[in-house]
Amino acid sequence: xxxxxxxxxxxxxxxxxxxxxxxxxxxxxxxxxxxxxxxxxxxxxxxxxxxxxxxxxxxxxxxxxxxxxxxxxxxxxxxxxxxxxxxxxxxxxxxxxxxxxxxxxxxxxxxxxxxxxxxxxxxxxxxxxxxxxxxxxxxxxxxxxxxxxxxxxxxxxxxxxxxxxxxxxxxxxxxxxxxxxxxxxxxxxxxxxxxxxxxxxxxxxxxxxxxxxxxx
Amino acid sequence: xxxxxxxxxxxxxxxxxxxxxxxxxxxxxxxxxxxxxxxxxxxxxxxxxxxxxxxxxxxxxxxxxxxxxxxxxxxxxxxxxxxxxxxxxxxxxxxxxxxxxxxxxxxxxxxxxxxxxxxxxxxxxxxxxxxxxxxxxxxxxxxxxxxxxxxxxxxxxxxxxxxxxxxxxxxxxxxxxxxxxxxxxxxxxxxxxxxxxxxxxxxxxxxxxxxxxxxxxxxxxxxxxxxxxxxxxxxxxxxxxxxxxxxxxxxxxxxxxxxxxxxxxxxxxxxxxxxxxxxxxxxxxxxxxxxxxxx
Numbered sequence: 407x408x409x410x411x412x413x414x415x416x417x418x419x420x421x422x423x424x425x426x427x428x429x430x431x432x433x434x435x436x437x438x439x440x441x442x443x444x445x446x447x448x449x450x451x452x453x454x455x456x457x458x459x460x461x462x463x464x465x466x467x468x469x470x471x472x473x474x475x476x477x478x479x480x481x482x483x484x485x486x487x488x489x490x491x492x493x494x495x496x497x498x499x500x501x502x503x504x505x506x507x508x509x510x511x512x513x514x515x516x517x518x519x520x521x522x523x524x525x526x527x528x529x530x531x532x533x534x535x536x537x538x539x540x541x542x543x544x545x546x547x548x549x550x551x552x553x554x555x556x557x558x559x560x561x562x563x564x565x566x567x568x569x570x571x572x573x574x575x576x577x578x579x580x581x582x583x584x585x586x587x588x589x590x591x592x593x594x595x596x597x598x599x600x601x602x603x604x605x606x607x608x609x610x611x612x613x614x615x616x617x618x619x620x621x622x
Numbered sequence: 623x624x625x626x627x628x629x630x631x632x633x634x635x636x637x638x639x640x641x642x643x644x645x646x647x648x649x650x651x652x653x654x655x656x657x658x659x660x661x662x663x664x665x666x667x668x669x670x671x672x673x674x675x676x677x678x679x680x681x682x683x684x685x686x687x688x689x690x691x692x693x694x695x696x697x698x699x700x701x702x703x704x705x706x707x708x709x710x711x712x713x714x715x716x717x718x719x720x721x722x723x724x725x726x727x728x729x730x731x732x733x734x735x736x737x738x739x740x741x742x743x744x745x746x747x748x749x750x751x752x753x754x755x756x757x758x759x760x761x762x763x764x765x766x767x768x769x770x771x772x773x774x775x776x777x778x779x780x781x782x783x784x785x786x787x788x789x790x791x792x793x794x795x796x797x798x799x800x801x802x803x804x805x806x807x808x809x810x811x812x813x814x815x816x817x818x819x820x821x822x823x824x825x826x827x828x829x830x831x832x833x834x835x836x837x838x839x840x841x842x843x844x845x846x847x848x849x850x851x852x853x854x855x856x857x858x859x860x861x862x863x864x865x866x867x868x869x870x871x872x873x874x875x876x877x878x879x880x881x882x883x884x885x886x887x888x889x890x891x892x893x894x895x896x897x898x899x900x901x902x903x904x905x906x907x908x909x910x911x912x913x914x915x916x917x
Contacts (some may be wrong), residue, residue, distance in 0.1 A: 534724060557808065558729055558731075558740070559729060559740070559742045561726065561745045563747040563748070563783070564788040564789070564791060564792040564795075565781070565783065565785065565789065566745075566791075567725075569730070569779065569783045569784055569785075569789075570783055570784070570785065570848070570849055571784070572662075575728075576731060579752075584785065585784065588785045594635070597787070600767050601791045601794070601795075602790060603751070603798065604748075605748065605751075606743070606744050606748045606752075606762070608702060609743065
């Protein structure tokens with residue numbers, strides 16, 4: 407899922423300082439799952455804004471703010487309601503959802519979160535980056551574990567010389583992902599595949615903005 | 623005889639590290655190695671080591687060459703994409719710099735400009751392949767080069783990093799890609815130096831064992847933090863007991879260096895401080911009858 411992190415409350419307040427009536431929109435997909443921008447957090451922020459003298463005119467958290475139909479349905483449009491009642495929208499959705507709101511309304515949209523990464527939930531307590539959406543997935547060859555996202559140097563030919571005692575030299579609180587890849591490939595009986603030299607990655611496939619066109 | 627010719631004719635080589643200045647004042651750097659003239663075969667010019675900003679290695683290598691020293695240009699993947707790396711290597715060869723030592727490089731956040739954008743477009747194996755491709759007369763994209771390139775390619779190996787099998791396979795990939803000499807991280811254990819040398823020889827390259835004299839217990843503990851298994855307990859205990867830890871650490875490193883002459887292809891002195899002492903050491907081994915014909 408896309409993982410987000412709430413911005414410091416002072417920063418949110420400062421971005422809203424020129425406005426009075428605020429409509430808060432969260433997202434029940436990524437933002438809610440990582441407990442940093444779902445309905446619960448949206449209400450919490452709304453309460454805080456009220457305390458600080460703002461008028462919160464609405465709080466909603468659709469199941470997928472980055473899906474236009476969820477925020478602007480023909481029978482019930484969250485963004486039309488926001489536009490009609492508020493001076494400003496505070497979005498707790500990821501960068502995609504927030505931009506989709508912004509390009510479909512005529513009032514300012516501020517973000518209350520920073521989008522961090524595409525990650526997975528671990529032990530119900532924390533989230534780790536698993537994918538950088540590089541556009542050229544390699545994990546079928548690496549035991550289902552991505553060295554592009556999970557090694558700071560995105561190494562594909564094996565670990566660097568800084569992989570000491572299983573730790574990553576960049577952040578020793580993290581394991582070197584190549585230890586996990588080796589362990590998994592050994593379990594799968596495919597360790598030998600890591601002996602092959604991997605050619606340079608085609609970074610033209612990673613150039614953003616990327617686009618996905620559905621075939622008719 | 624050049625560094626490359628010495629390696630080709632199985633002579634024992636001695637290399638040392640030279641860090642470009644933090645600024646433009648290159649003369650003191652060149653002057654500081656004067657006692658090593660004619661003794662050290664080639665000098666590795668580091669590429670903003672530990673991700674600290676310094677003068678670029680290519681001009682420093684050229685300045686060394688113009689001052690009568692043979693350089694080994696170190697190049698990392700940290701700051702340059704494949705376009706920059708190719709153009710850098712072409713420029714190096716055009717300036718008469720043949721020896722290169724190619725590596726992935728330290729990560730940006732570990733240095734003194736942690737806000738920099740890390741590049742890592744290629745890794746060490748791919749960079750070595752790239753250099754070999756230039757040697758074959760073509761760019762990475764297959765286009766033909768004007769003028770020949772004949773780089774003498776080296777790489778690095780850290781015997782303390784893991785997982786062991788993947789590190790060995792990566793070393794194998796580097797050598798298959800065209801690395802002819804392998805400089806190692808500092809080693810303080812003769813048996814390990816022997817084992818690493820045998821490994822490198824068996825894969826088809828020449829080992830050059832890293833030697834880094836320990837100056838103090840503090841430095842030993844720092845090295846141990848970086849690389850817990852690299853500093854043997856005997857060295858730590860000796861430093862604790864020694865009345866002059868700096869000279870104890872120096873002698874300890876030279877004992878390893880001396881032993882390497884028997885079974886390895888060379889030694890690589892990192893962070894040269896005691897230049898005159900190093901020069902004396904090199905003289906003593908080169909003139910020693912036990913090692914006649916080795917150099």
